[in-house]
Amino acid sequence: MKPHSNWLFVRLARWLATAAWALALLAPVAPAHAGPFTVADEKSVRAVVEGQLGAFARDDASKAFSHAAPNVREAVGTAANFMAMVRNSYPAVYRPASVGFLKPEGRNDQVIQRVQMTDASGDSWPAIYSLERQKNKSWRITGCVVVENKGRMA
Template structure:
């Protein structure tokens, strides 16, 4: 069954994505270096989700999403469908290069340079939040075409 978004909802999503991108990029400019253990945890969360996408393991990919994301999307299948539709380079990157994460308090930003199957370079900017159990979970991802060089 194919569903169609209402035009107003689609426009709202685009505006929300643009706002989120601006906030992520502005916040990143004021972030501090993370402790080595936090750097490792942040990267592991993003790597784990990318590995789950590569295996089409919706449940595992969904497990790396923060509780607010899981609540909004409802099911692992809905999450995977959204990623396939809206984030094809994240779903199936041809290559990835992790940049150094940074953050402040319980918030972090992980930038990942990606190339798609056509060789186009993209920058995925992930926002993450440390949970009460100290695990890092992904709260959002904004993808923009990367006109710079791959790392």
């Protein structure tokens, strides 16, 4: 591996660890215990994820990176590194053929947004986004876990 590739791999590993940590923190906010969000909060959370997906579709690294929370930006370093990581490690997120949003779940300033993605081959990819409300009241993505679903959408 080239030294630059090693550096990117370390950054990716840190980002994945951060995402796993963020999802572990959100475990107590399972649907049965979730507090209600306002309709405005639900729309804002969805808009952030849609905004990032739209930025990926346009190859707009800066805009995609702007939807990431500070913990993700620090772990990845630059918008270009972020875009490369998503392109190489999350192809279903980078170029989904279709997306379907479930109702966001959470409480206080943390939320999970589940998104059902389908890739160009028709394979289904459930994605679980964790988001956190920032001090300025905006929502930012703190992590995303994509799970391969062995089936296809009907």
